[in-house]
Amino acid sequence: MSEIQKLTIDGKGYVLLSEEDYEDLIDGLEAHAIMARIAAGEETWPMEVVEARVRGENSVRVYRNYRKLTASELAAAAGISQPYLSDIENGKKTGSVAVLKRIAKVLKVDLDDLVPDVAED
Structure with a gap:
């Protein structure tokens, strides 16, 4: 993971991260959602x-x-x-x-x- 920067613009906090880190974050969230559906009983196909x-x-x-x-x-x-x-x-x-x-x-x-x-x- 590369450096993450915290910024404040007009009094509001933002986080700046690389596109690669952002994509990894989204992939992780999607994988978590899929695993939750499987844990809840959704069938998967071999x-x-x-x-x-x-x-x-x-x-x-x-x-x-x-x-x-x-x-x-x-x-x-x-x-x-x-x-x-x-x-x-x-x-x-x-x-x-x-x-x-x-x-x-x-x-x-x-x-x-x-x-x-x-x-x-």
């Missing part, structure tokens, strides 16, 4: 889940495998047929919003986690 999603693997399949569910188990819990789930996982069908919501609920993820990013116009 690297293999993140990497699979980055590679473009089907999110439903990635989360189903992470939750250690068979396709039959997920389909039954979501109230759909196993072939329909298979079509969603293989990209042959997108699945209705209602079905994807049910799948997301069973997988304990947000609906946004299952839907690929779409570029906005």
